[in-house]
Amino acid sequence: MMPPRTTPEIGGMGHSLKRKEDPRFIRGKGTYVDDVQLPGMLYLDIVRSPFAHARIKKIDASRALAVPGVLAVITGQDLAKYNLHWMPTLMSDTQMVLPVEKVMYQAQEVAAVLATDRYLAADGVDAVEVEYEPLPVVVDPRKALEPGAPVLRTDKKDKKDNHIWHWEWGDRAATDRAFQGADVTVKEDIYLPRIHVASIETCGCVAHFDKVTGKLTVWMTTQAPHAIRTVFALVAGHVGLEEHKIRIISPDIGGGFGGKVPVYPGYVIAVAASVLTGKPVKWIEDRMENLQADSFARDYHITAELAATRDGRLTALRIKTLADHGYADAAANPSKFPAGLFHICTGSYDFKAAHVEVDGAYTNKPPGGIAYRCSFRVTEAVHTIERMADLMAHQLGMDPAEFRLKNFIKPEQFPYRSALGWEYDSGDYAGALRKAMEKIGYANLRREQAEKRQRGELMGIGISSFTEIVGAGPSKHFDILGLKMFDSCEIRIHPTGKAIARFGTKSQGQGHETTYAQILAEELGIPAKDIQVEEGDTDTAPYGLGTYASRSTPVAGAAAAMAARKIRDKARKLAAHLLEAAEEDLLWEPGKFSVKGAPGRAKTIQEIAFAAYTNHPQGMEAGLEAVSYYDPPSLTYPFGSYICVVDVDKGTGEVKVRRFVAVDDCGNIINPMIVEGQIHGGLTMGLAPALYEEISYDEQGNIRGGSFIDYLVPTAVETPKWETDKTCTPSPHHPLGAKGVGESATVGAPAAIANAVVDALWHLGVRHVDIPITPAKVWKLLREHGVTE
Amino acid sequence: MRVEVTINRERYASDVEPRLLLVHLIRDVLRLTGTHIGCDTTHCGACTVLLDGRPVKSCTVFAVQAHGRELMTVEGLEQDGNLHPVQEGFMQEHGLQCGYCTPGMLMTSYAFLRKAKDPTEDEIRLAISGNLCRCTGYVNIVKAIQHAAARLRQGGT
Numbered sequence: 001m002m003p004p005r006t007t008p009e010i011g012g013m014g015h016s017l018k019r020k021e022d023p024r025f026i027r028g029k030g031t032y033v034d035d036v037q038l039p040g041m042l043y044l045d046i047v048r049s050p051f052a053h054a055r056i057k058k059i060d061a062s063r064a065l066a067v068p069g070v071l072a073v074i075t076g077q078d079l080a081k082y083n084l085h086w087m088p089t090l091m092s093d094t095q096m097v098l099p100v101e102k103v104m105y106q107a108q109e110v111a112a113v114l115a116t117d118r119y120l121a122a123d124g125v126d127a128v129e130v131e132y133e134p135l136p137v138v139v140d141p142r143k144a145l146e147p148g149a150p151v152l153r154t155d156k157k158d159k160k161d162n163h164i165w166h167w168e169w170g171d172r173a174a175t176d177r178a179f180q181g182a183d184v185t186v187k188e189d190i191y192l193p194r195i196h197v198a199s200i201e202t203c204g205c206v207a208h209f210d211k212v213t214g215k216l217t218v219w220m221t222t223q224a225p226h227a228i229r230t231v232f233a234l235v236a237g238h239v240g241l242e243e244h245k246i247r248i249i250s251p252d253i254g255g256g257f258g259g260k261v262p263v264y265p266g267y268v269i270a271v272a273a274s275v276l277t278g279k280p281v282k283w284i285e286d287r288m289e290n291l292q293a294d295s296f297a298r299d300y301h302i303t304a305e306l307a308a309t310r311d312g313r314l315t316a317l318r319i320k321t322l323a324d325h326g327y328a329d330a331a332a333n334p335s336k337f338p339a340g341l342f343h344i345c346t347g348s349y350d351f352k353a354a355h356v357e358v359d360g361a362y363t364n365k366p367p368g369g370i371a372y373r374c375s376f377r378v379t380e381a382v383h384t385i386e387r388m389a390d391l392m393a394h395q396l397g398m399d400p401a402e403f404r405l406k407n408f409i410k411p412e413q414f415p416y417r418s419a420l421g422w423e424y425d426s427g428d429y430a431g432a433l434r435k436a437m438e439k440i441g442y443a444n445l446r447r448e449q450a451e452k453r454q455r456g457e458l459m460g461i462g463i464s465s466f467t468e469i470v471g472a473g474p475s476k477h478f479d480i481l482g483l484k485m486f487d488s489c490e491i492r493i494h495p496t497g498k499a500i501a502r503f504g505t506k507s508q509g510q511g512h513e514t515t516y517a518q519i520l521a522e523e524l525g526i527p528a529k530d531i532q533v534e535e536g537d538t539d540t541a542p543y544g545l546g547t548y549a550s551r552s553t554p555v556a557g558a559a560a561a562m563a564a565r566k567i568r569d570k571a572r573k574l575a576a577h578l579l580e581a582a583e584e585d586l587l588w589e590p591g592k593f594s595v596k597g598a599p600g601r602a603k604t605i606q607e608i609a610f611a612a613y614t615n616h617p618q619g620m621e622a623g624l625e626a627v628s629y630y631d632p633p634s635l636t637y638p639f640g641s642y643i644c645v646v647d648v649d650k651g652t653g654e655v656k657v658r659r660f661v662a663v664d665d666c667g668n669i670i671n672p673m674i675v676e677g678q679i680h681g682g683l684t685m686g687l688a689p690a691l692y693e694e695i696s697y698d699e700q701g702n703i704r705g706g707s708f709i710d711y712l713v714p715t716a717v718e719t720p721k722w723e724t725d726k727t728c729t730p731s732p733h734h735p736l737g738a739k740g741v742g743e744s745a746t747v748g749a750p751a752a753i754a755n756a757v758v759d760a761l762w763h764l765g766v767r768h769v770d771i772p773i774t775p776a777k778v779w780k781l782l783r784e785h786g787v788t789e
Numbered sequence: 790m791r792v793e794v795t796i797n798r799e800r801y802a803s804d805v806e807p808r809l810l811l812v813h814l815i816r817d818v819l820r821l822t823g824t825h826i827g828c829d830t831t832h833c834g835a836c837t838v839l840l841d842g843r844p845v846k847s848c849t850v851f852a853v854q855a856h857g858r859e860l861m862t863v864e865g866l867e868q869d870g871n872l873h874p875v876q877e878g879f880m881q882e883h884g885l886q887c888g889y890c891t892p893g894m895l896m897t898s899y900a901f902l903r904k905a906k907d908p909t910e911d912e913i914r915l916a917i918s919g920n921l922c923r924c925t926g927y928v929n930i931v932k933a934i935q936h937a938a939a940r941l942r943q944g945g946t
């Protein structure tokens with residue numbers, strides 16, 4: 001890594017500045033949505049379905065309305081009067097706000113109760129009586145596609161089955177040919193189950209419609225406030241909600257990870273209730289509602305095949321996937337890509353041919369799927385290719401590290417066009433893997449493993465050499481509901497040289513207030529402490545698409561640099577005026593312009609800022625402000641190599657992660673402390689689905705894993721002490737050479753852990769284990785293979 | 790019912806329903822919103838406060854059970870403008886990201902460090918295992934608590 005160019009006082013890129021957001025959080029002075037309390041505020045609570053599929057015969061609100069303090073019970077019929085009982089999903093499917101005819105999953109919203117107090121609203125929910133007529137339930141997406149399966153989306157007139165879409169990418173003929181001629185092939189079914197991001201803060205909002213001004217203000221747990229404003233205006237324009245009178249405020253957010261991108265029915269009902277009553281309405285879901293009804297992630301049934309030459313060179317990849325979307329395709333994907341960026345699935349390897357097919361299916365489950373701290377299905381892609389690479393290596397009798405080194409895209413091949421059409425910006429995959437091998441002592445571990453195997457002990461070493469695809473996105477390919485995926489930064493430098501900068505993104509813990517200030521400090525030489533960063537208020541921030549898919553640094557970070565460079569251009573003109581020199585004769589160093597050859601003749605950025613308001617040349621506009629809407633020319637491709645060592649308990653089947661080394665490369669780094677923190681967090685959210693988390697359903701569609709009793713978010717005890725390191729391969733097209741890092745570890749870690757477990761059990765004949773790798777699953781395998789009784 | 794409590798050395802009195810949870814008394818009635826709510830099954834620890842010096846999950850205590858007793862919340866850690874060493878530790882070691890679990894983590898750590906002067910990493914991990922954090926991966930929280938422990942051994946308050 002390059003040493004920082006700025007002093008610690010300025011605090012530009014490369015400094016581990018302490019975070020600006022921390023002083024309020026460690027004092028309990030953050031403002032999260034549930035902290036907002038307005039005079040006369042009402043509370044909304046939701047009646048939910050006990051059935052996964054049922055006709056609603058009758059909703060009787062009379063007992064609920066008799067509860068003192070309960071003001072109204074809102075049903076689908078009420079919303080239907082305004083045509084608000086259905087809403088569009090981000091994938092242009094439709095989803096119910098409240099049902100009129102039938103419910104489609106367990107815990108679906110059925111009615112809402114409005115009361116003067118949270119407890120009374122809950123009393124009202126208990127008192128609403130709903131009569132259901134259960135309908136046949138479809139849980140398994142394979143069964144959903146069988147002929148004769150009950151058609152779930154009876155609301156869609158011409159729909160005769162449960163198939164949502166078919167999507168494919170790549171060269172089918174070339175891939176099939178490569179498989180026909182292959183020396184060695186491997187094939188595996190891999191299931192990535194439903195999981196939930198489970199941010200510690202659940203979702204909620206406070207909606208306040210002012211009947212006098214007609215202005216709607218919504219404090220809301222959202223990662224994308226501007227897009228939400230536009231969606232609200234498009235969906236509810238006909239009832240008088242116009243975009244200039246909608247203000248979305250995304251206050252402090254207690255973790256997002258993708259779960260706070262969609263619009264959930266609760267938000268819409270709260271807005272409707274506030275519009276009807278003219279009073280502020282608060283809706284905060286509880287944890288069970290959050291796990292049971294909010295968008296899930298994954299749920300991909302994958303069949304993958306690899307072809308290779310006898311000497312271990314990969315030639316082709318073929319994947320068929322069935323995506324279970326629940327009853328509506330409510331994925332948060334760019335609209336051109338119904339399976340997100342799953343076609344990054346050739347990973348870090350140089351394939352000549354690849355073909356991928358995905359089919360979407362409806363089932364009686366909550367709608368989705370969103371990303372779980374990753375860029376639009378990249379975890380699914382990485383898990384598949386990294387599991388398959390290990391399978392092939394083992395099949396060929398090659399060491400998995402040696403196999404990867406042989407097949408990596410080479411540094412000199414960048415920019416590299418993959419068989420599935422992506423243009424990778426830069427990388428040195430072998431460099432990262434070698435560094436990880438050295439740090440963990442790979443050769444010694446293999447020796448130890450061999451010795452242990454002799455003694456009958458089960459130890460495994462797993463590698464994952466992942467490549468991500470982030471920074472969506474170039475607007476020619478990336479939009480959500482038609483909104484192009486640019487992002488923005490607006491900077492105002494005040495006369496005294498202090499600054500405020502506003503962004504279209506929204507931090508949910510990533511530390512934007514600090515890192516964006518550092519980017520501006522780097523570009524302008526104004527100390528980071530003198531720069532106030534704001535996001536998340538649509539009345540003040542420039543339009544942007546928000547924070548998810550690791551896009552803040554690649555897109556809004558770039559916008560910050562571009563806006564700062566506009567400021568610098570004007571500052572140069574001002575400096576030339578003040579120094580009575582020609583612009584070309586001025587030299588910039590962080591924080592000042594000086595005259596070439598006369599270093600004593602200089603003006604600091606603060607002096608220049610003052611002049612912009614007090615002494616600007618005739619004919620020049622006053623002020624020192626700029627805005628940039630950045631449309632990235634391409635995506636960025638962070639990568640890394642992770643190595644994990646596990647010990648498997650033969651008696652219980654428990655997997656213990658003994659060591660985990662993560663070498664990441666996210667290009668140039670803005671704040672090393674924050675980057676490391678992002679990787680620690682991401683690794684833990686990689687461990688979680690690898691070993692613990694799953695939301696499954698029984699045949700009746702009853703949820704399993706719908707509370708923290710069964711949904712096992714790892715604590716400090718299960719989480720290993722992560723060991724991190726880095727290499728640095730800047731992105732050639734990003735103005736700062738940065739790539740984004742928030743999700744790398746979540747994407748890369750599960751495969752390393754799964755590979756380690758299979759590596760521990762390979763000699764017994766085990767070829768694959770689906771995540772989460774629970775003690776029960778491993779114990780069963782051990783038993784089947786005669787190790788445990 | 791009447792509840793009188795001392796919170797962060799100040800006395801409060803309020804008329805509440807018997808079923809009101811302590812966390813709602815603290816947050817909604819007394820408007821100390823640093824204490825958070827993250828679950829409904831006593832698993833996450835975001836609501837951790839001290840009741841007569843012992844950490845409790847305030848989502849699982851009725852407000853009336855705190856009658857006549859002493860509470861401390863995250864807002865009480867800073868004294869006379871001086872941050873407590875656990876607060877310093879979390880800032881110095883980047884022990885927080887979204888900050889939502891942080892007040893609960895701080896209160897658990899505070900109570901733990903009153904008993905454990907020189908804890909091992911394993912002891913720290915066990916001590917905070919009733920508090921979930923989805924953002925940090927715990928490594929830096931452990932460091933933050935070690936940082937605070939060292940400061941306290943040197944005579945911090």
Ligand code: FES
Pocket residue numbers: 825826827828829830831832833834835836837846847848849
């Ligand atoms: S709110 Fe989760 S333990 Fe109290």
Ligand code: FES
Pocket residue numbers: 200254255509884885886887888889890891921922923924925
């Ligand atoms: S910092 Fe976000 S949950 Fe801990």
